[in-house]
Amino acid sequence: MKKIAFLGCGNMASAVAYAASLDKEYKLYMYTPSNTKAIKLADKLNGTHVKNIDELENMDIYVLGFKPQTIVDASKQFKHLTKNKMIVSMLAAINTKKISELFDSQDVLRIMPNTPMFKNKGVVLYTQNKDSGDHDKFMSAIENSALIYKCDTDEKLDKLTTIFGCGPAYIYYLQQVLENTLLKLDPQFENSGKFITRLFEGSTMMTQDENDLQSLIDKVTSKGGVTIEAINRLKGSAIQEGFYQAIDKALVRTSQIADKMDKLS
Template sequence: MKKLLFIGAGKMATAIAGGLVRAKLFTPGELQAYDVSETAAAEFTKATGVACAIRDCAALARDAERVLLAVKPQTMTAALAGLSEVLSGKPVITIIAGVPIARIAELTGSRQVIRVMPNTPALIGKGAAGIAASPETAPEELALAEKIFGSVGVVMRVEERNLDAVTALSGSGPAYVFEFIQALADGGVAAGLSRAAATELAVQTVIGSAEMVRATKLHPTVLKDQVTSPGGTTIRALEVLEDRAFAGAVIQAVRAACLRSEELGRN
């Protein structure tokens, strides 16, 4: 019997499986995957060393101790059709965006449902994920799920009602950071740097600043003040950001994404 079956073998499933193998939480032989796409199945196996089948998902699910659902929301119902009989007694982990625990329990028949919202930096082992579980979930299954996602980043336990906020902050957050990096590099180009130099400096500045927050454990405002000299270049730049409501725009962006996540969940 396999210890974990991935239903869906896309990029996120590949990242998670690869992390599990690298962290030695599971051997490739203890894992199994299923995907309707022959191409996705082949790429998954090439990247992880884990076998991925393209047929007879029900038999695979029957032979697994637990499953991890990694399909798209719009294909979820079809992917889980006919599986409730074999999944009803098994723990189910889901990374299907916007779909609540109650709906997954309805489709799978499982009472042990663990819902996770990861983000794309998990693809390089630097992810951030929020995790919540149904009340019936065994503590050891929740702990295992935390180890699974801890193999590709940081995991934070939250109430399910807060997963929309997690989606808005860390789920969608990489897009905000990429936009900022692009704008920062564009500013460097406008000031006379080459595109390559501006991009490299912008990327390293974001990485280094984030690591300073983590390493020093100081409030970001304290670290900001350490950079800001009276009458200097930084305060002049911060004055422009304040005038353009930079902080307020970011806050409103996260709130808008949270509201949209709530809408998608209701639908």
């Protein structure tokens, strides 16, 4: 049985821990500075809450689940434990080389999960600094809750993060735009959020039978009809360009965070 320590038990680490907990070959240990979230997660997943860092010695895998901004302080706290151990990092913007240097290990699996993992519908990107059966095993556990996609470089993972890591926010934003439009048309509409969510859910489920998006669009838009007018207007608008620009901005921010961490360490 392999022992995994979760260093940080916030939103994303909880989703990853949940997937790992489904593999009975892993024994889970949870640590957070304020204890609260670690206790809660350990209770929920039948793991062990760890109060003192010293109790984290001799783990097989250390999962970094704190914010990127915390990495330099955290590396000072944990480096003596993580030396030459397998590290799984979910930190945005911090590449495998940096993790390897800061945590003194040549065995780094970098993952980029997204929040739909909570519903077993996530997408998790990953990259690694070496091939390893232990990495493969960890990723099979992740597959309990997500589709997984291997990126051959950190740069690729950073790029694709702007689609899959950031993606849930884009979807909620689109929902918000549609909901606001709905309420403009009918200010009295009750349960607008529930109805818009159903629109997204139902439409997405249709792709289970037919995944060619153009053909799905064609089915809703008949020539000379109403929807085609609306779709043609959207095609002529700045939506596509807006997405390219949004993704560029997200990538610039990735570099800024990475540069800042470089200067701190």
